[in-house]
Amino acid sequence: EDQVTQSPEALRLQEGESSSLNCSYTVSGLRGLFWYRQDPGKGPEFLFTLYSAGEEKEKERLKATLTKKESFLHITAPKPEDSATYLCAVQASQAGTALIFGKGTTLSVSS
Amino acid sequence: GAGVSQSPSNKVTEKGKDVELRCDPISGHTALYWYRQSLGQGLEFLIYFQGNSAPDKSGLPSDRFSAERTGGSVSTLTIQRTQQEDSAVYLCASSLWLTSGEQFFGPGTRLTVL
Numbered sequence: 458e459d460q461v462t463q464s465p466e467a468l469r470l471q472e473g474e475s476s477s478l479n480c481s482y483t484v485s486g487l488r489g490l491f492w493y494r495q496d497p498g499k500g501p502e503f504l505f506t507l508y509s510a511g512e513e514k515e516k517e518r519l520k521a522t523l524t525k526k527e528s529f530l531h532i533t534a535p536k537p538e539d540s541a542t543y544l545c546a547v548q549a550s551q552a553g554t555a556l557i558f559g560k561g562t563t564l565s566v567s568s
Numbered sequence: 569g570a571g572v573s574q575s576p577s578n579k580v581t582e583k584g585k586d587v588e589l590r591c592d593p594i595s596g597h598t599a600l601y602w603y604r605q606s607l608g609q610g611l612e613f614l615i616y617f618q619g620n621s622a623p624d625k626s627g628l629p630s631d632r633f634s635a636e637r638t639g640g641s642v643s644t645l646t647i648q649r650t651q652q653e654d655s656a657v658y659l660c661a662s663s664l665w666l667t668s669g670e671q672f673f674g675p676g677t678r679l680t681v682l
């Protein structure tokens with residue numbers, strides 16, 4: 458069964474304290490892995506797509522990496538405005554177009 | 569440009585009533601998706617449309633749920649005889665083409681069934 462597990466469930470950081478969020482997955486043929494950010498009361502906002510092991514994408518203080526079994530979202534010197542829930546999703550070759558989402562990591566950054 | 573819009577933003581209904589949720593995708597996006605997000609749970613995929621066609625309805629939780637899309641644009645998700653377990657945020661997303669994982673989400677409709 459295709460599955461996505463994110464850890465930790467919640468993470469509290471001080472401003473400037475770098476850390477990483479983990480997304481491990483089991484899928485029958487990975488078509489793509491996606492990171493989204495969700496603010497309270499809003500829909501998810503697309504961040505990155507990763508297609509193959511070894512690929513990396515960067516945007517401001519965020520960097521996403523991919524291996525054959527997991528992805529990491531590295532947050533460098535976070536700011537309070539980075540506080541949000543970060544969602545990981547996979548698209549499996551056999552599952553058509555459906556995205557399978559993890560439950561997310563809720564990040565809180567305090568100043 | 570305008571993003572994905574959904575209406576209503578909040579809906580409170582009594583158990584057993586029918587509800588209709590509406591989604592306006594981004595203009596030109598051929599694919600449209602419905603998800604459900606319950607407290608403490610991840611996003612649950614419900615159904616997708618390519619144009620006006622929904623080839624796979626197996627993600628719908630029960631036969632009380634149905635969805636349609638007209639004119640390759642607006643979509644409605646209908647829940648008949650609502651139950652308390654239907655309470656959730658219903659999210660709509662659209663994308664340029666069907667296999668794109670870069671989906672643009674609306675703000676959601678929060679449904680509460682009393």
